[in-house]
Amino acid sequence: MPRVIGRPAAWTWTGFIGVAAATSLLISACGSGTSGSGSSGQKSPITIGVSAAETGYLSASSDIPFLRGVRYAVQSINSSGGVKGHPLKLAAVLDEQSVASVGVSNVNQLINQDHVDVVMAGSDSTACAAVESAITTAKVPMTCISPPPTGSGYQFQVAASVPGMVLDMMTYIKSRHIKSVALVGVTTVYGEIIAKIIKAFAAKTGIKLVYTTTVSPTATDLTATMQAVKAANPGAVVDSITGPEHIVEAKGAAAAGLTVPLVQITDTTNVFQAGAQAYPNLYFVTLPPQAYPSIPNKALATAAQKFYAFYKGKGADMAQIAAAAYGWDAVHILAAAMAKSGAFTGAKLQAALQSLTYQGTNSLYRYSASDHSGENSVPNPDSIGHFVGNKLEIVYNAS
Numbered sequence: 001m002p003r004v005i006g007r008p009a010a011w012t013w014t015g016f017i018g019v020a021a022a023t024s025l026l027i028s029a030c031g032s033g034t035s036g037s038g039s040s041g042q043k044s045p046i047t048i049g050v051s052a053a054e055t056g057y058l059s060a061s062s063d064i065p066f067l068r069g070v071r072y073a074v075q076s077i078n079s080s081g082g083v084k085g086h087p088l089k090l091a092a093v094l095d096e097q098s099v100a101s102v103g104v105s106n107v108n109q110l111i112n113q114d115h116v117d118v119v120m121a122g123s124d125s126t127a128c129a130a131v132e133s134a135i136t137t138a139k140v141p142m143t144c145i146s147p148p149p150t151g152s153g154y155q156f157q158v159a160a161s162v163p164g165m166v167l168d169m170m171t172y173i174k175s176r177h178i179k180s181v182a183l184v185g186v187t188t189v190y191g192e193i194i195a196k197i198i199k200a201f202a203a204k205t206g207i208k209l210v211y212t213t214t215v216s217p218t219a220t221d222l223t224a225t226m227q228a229v230k231a232a233n234p235g236a237v238v239d240s241i242t243g244p245e246h247i248v249e250a251k252g253a254a255a256a257g258l259t260v261p262l263v264q265i266t267d268t269t270n271v272f273q274a275g276a277q278a279y280p281n282l283y284f285v286t287l288p289p290q291a292y293p294s295i296p297n298k299a300l301a302t303a304a305q306k307f308y309a310f311y312k313g314k315g316a317d318m319a320q321i322a323a324a325a326y327g328w329d330a331v332h333i334l335a336a337a338m339a340k341s342g343a344f345t346g347a348k349l350q351a352a353l354q355s356l357t358y359q360g361t362n363s364l365y366r367y368s369a370s371d372h373s374g375e376n377s378v379p380n381p382d383s384i385g386h387f388v389g390n391k392l393e394i395v396y397n398a399s
Contacts, residue, residue: 045089046344049110052122056098061243063122065320069327103127111138117345125190143330158330161375165285166197172384172396182211182234194240222252236261250275270319276387286385287322307361329360
């Protein structure tokens with residue numbers, strides 16, 4: 001098994017960001033807000049509305065653990081006094097059902113009926129894009145797992161950087177001197193963004209993209225798809241799939257008789273492990289909470305360790321820790337901006353968010369007016385992993 005630690009200096013992930021179009025904050029010690037002093041129970045709550053998939057294909061691998069992280073963060077912050085003495089309250093948690101139109105309806109309900117201060121959304125990229133206008137009109141700040149539309153003023157991504165993950169996959173492939181790839185994409189906004197970056201990277205570096213296809217995010221058999229991939233004779237296969245579909249893809253690759261490396265984008269480790277059992281030549285983007293303690297960056301390792309210990313202490317499913325960390329980071333980022341600005345919603349909170357730097361468990365986030373992913377100008381925190389039996393090994397480190 002090839003093992004590469006580090007990447008050539010010429011391949012920095014920030015160089016490809018344009019293609020896609022404080023380490024510790026003592027929140028309870030920030031002083032009193034405009035509503036006076038007292039314990040968190042004596043002040044009005046800050047209301048959070050959440051739309052995330054508790055059912056459907058996005059639920060198990062992404063949104064259910066995301067919600068767990070949200071709840072843990074609310075609990076942790078409130079146990080330390082809340083934000084300027086105000087407790088955080090999950091006013092409404094609505095099931096997005098892995099259906100974009102449901103997500104749109106949910107967000108409109110959260111804004112117009114529940115009148116929440118902030119909105120948090122799960123991983124449905126199509127829904128995130130579709131609610132931009134409503135969020136902007138209402139001036140309600142929103143966090144999304146998926147990248148917000150270019151130019152969106154009130155939406156902020158809290159997740160692994162899509163350009164960064166793609167660069168992980170493609171520079172790993174390049175490090176193995178592989179000259180051609182096939183892309184198995186998914187028919188979502190997220191999949192379209194990934195496909196665009198992969199094509200640009202391939203064109204820039206001379207890696208030949210010999211075959212491109214898209215599949216439904218709920219397909220149950222990809223054998224025929226992977227047979228077509230094999231016929232194109234790629235040196236490796238990359239994807240933009242998420243959830244249990246990753247296992248379906250791995251099984252399809254095995255059934256089709258593929259033997260080349262299959263490099264998958266982020267998911268839960270139990271999904272990757274099941275995929276590797278079907279197709280051992282499988283590699284995948286590994287996020288810091290999954291790689292811990294193998295994290296070279298000290299500040300990131302410290303943040304990941306804190307959440308790792310909290311999460312493990314709850315007896316939660318460790319295979320789902322990365323998606324849970326999205327929820328944990330998102331709540332803490334909102335709370336940090338609230339503490340910084342003294343505002344709990346509206347334009348003042350939006351301004352604080354887009355000037356915030358925060359050390360999260362998945363990444364350092366440095367937001368700006370032109371970067372609502374927060375990751376265009378920070379070190380790439382990810383790595384490439386590979387299962388050998390039940391053991392996750394890091395074979396390529398992005399730092």
